[in-house]
Amino acid sequence: MKRFYLVGxxxxxxxxxxxxxxxxxxxxxxxxxxxxxxxxxxxxxxxWIYGAVLGYIGAFVTWMSLLxxxxxxxxxxxxxxxxxxxxxxxxxxxxxxxxPTQIAGAIAIVAGIVCLAIAEGDEGxxxxxxxx
Amino acid sequence: xxxxxxxxxxxxxxxxxxxxLAFKAAAGDERAGDGLARWRYMFARPWIWTGIACYVxxxxxxxxxxxxxxxxxxxxxxxxxxxxxxxxxxxxxxxKLSPLRxxxxxxxxxGVAIVGAxx
Numbered sequence: 001m002k003r004f005y006l007v008g009x010x011x012x013x014x015x016x017x018x019x020x021x022x023x024x025x026x027x028x029x030x031x032x033x034x035x036x037x038x039x040x041x042x043x044x045x046x047x048w049i050y051g052a053v054l055g056y057i058g059a060f061v062t063w064m065s066l067l068x069x070x071x072x073x074x075x076x077x078x079x080x081x082x083x084x085x086x087x088x089x090x091x092x093x094x095x096x097x098x099x100p101t102q103i104a105g106a107i108a109i110v111a112g113i114v115c116l117a118i119a120e121g122d123e124g125x126x127x128x129x130x131x132x
Numbered sequence: 133x134x135x136x137x138x139x140x141x142x143x144x145x146x147x148x149x150x151x152x153l154a155f156k157a158a159a160g161d162e163r164a165g166d167g168l169a170r171w172r173y174m175f176a177r178p179w180i181w182t183g184i185a186c187y188v189x190x191x192x193x194x195x196x197x198x199x200x201x202x203x204x205x206x207x208x209x210x211x212x213x214x215x216x217x218x219x220x221x222x223x224x225x226x227x228k229l230s231p232l233r234x235x236x237x238x239x240x241x242x243g244v245a246i247v248g249a250x251x
Binding site: 063064065066067068071072073074076077078080083087099100101102104105106107108109110111112113114115116118119122 | 152153155156158159160170174180207213214217218219220221222225227228229230232233235236237238239240241242243244245246247248249250251
């Protein structure tokens with residue numbers, strides 16, 4: 001089960017990041033932003049938008065697979081690791097500044113997910129002791 | 133907070149919570165089996181479609197919300213959804229809330245709020 005969650009959340013993070021980076025690139029290529037068919041045509045003329053769509057579909061399939069076993073409360077919280085990866089990627093790929101408070105928030109998110117991972121390990125031990 | 137902003141925010145929390153619960157109801161059905169058959173089973177039943185409908189509506193509400201409020205405040209308020217879904221999971225699916233789980237979920241929610249407040 002540990003491996004199931006590890007692979008699942010890693011895949012979810014990868015698809016979410018793909019989605020985000022592709023959206024950013026598609027948006028940048030389609031400037032200026034306007035509510036018009038011409039702008040939509042520009043967005044869909046670039047291959048980036050299809051990467052974003054692939055990211056959406058991949059993330060959906062991964063999420064539905066994770067929820068087969070994962071409880072929704074902790075899983076939804078853990079999916080916010082995306083906030084940290086988005087921050088890291090926007091800093092690394094797009095040279096966007098990261099503020100100290102944002103780093104503090106990121107540390108709290110990672111600490112929370114570590115707690116959830118440890119809690120899940122305990123639950124796993126329980127499950128073995130009392131087969132459902 | 134402006135009335136419309138508040139209404140959009142409440143709609144966002146409700147749609148996000150309802151959508152995630154619907155996805156969990158679809159994905160957690162043990163009669164669904166495995167592999168491709170599981171997907172056929174899920175798509176033949178209303179829960180997954182309820183989740184998708186909530187997600188689409190939430191997307192529209194979110195865009196409207198962000199047209200009135202800066203993204204950083206949107207992220208800050210989004211941390212409430214984490215707590216709402218934790219409570220809903222407890223009430224509807226009887227998910228165990230051990231002290232370590234609650235601590236983890238609250239830390240993540242606090243972290244998201246701090247990122248939003250500090251952006």
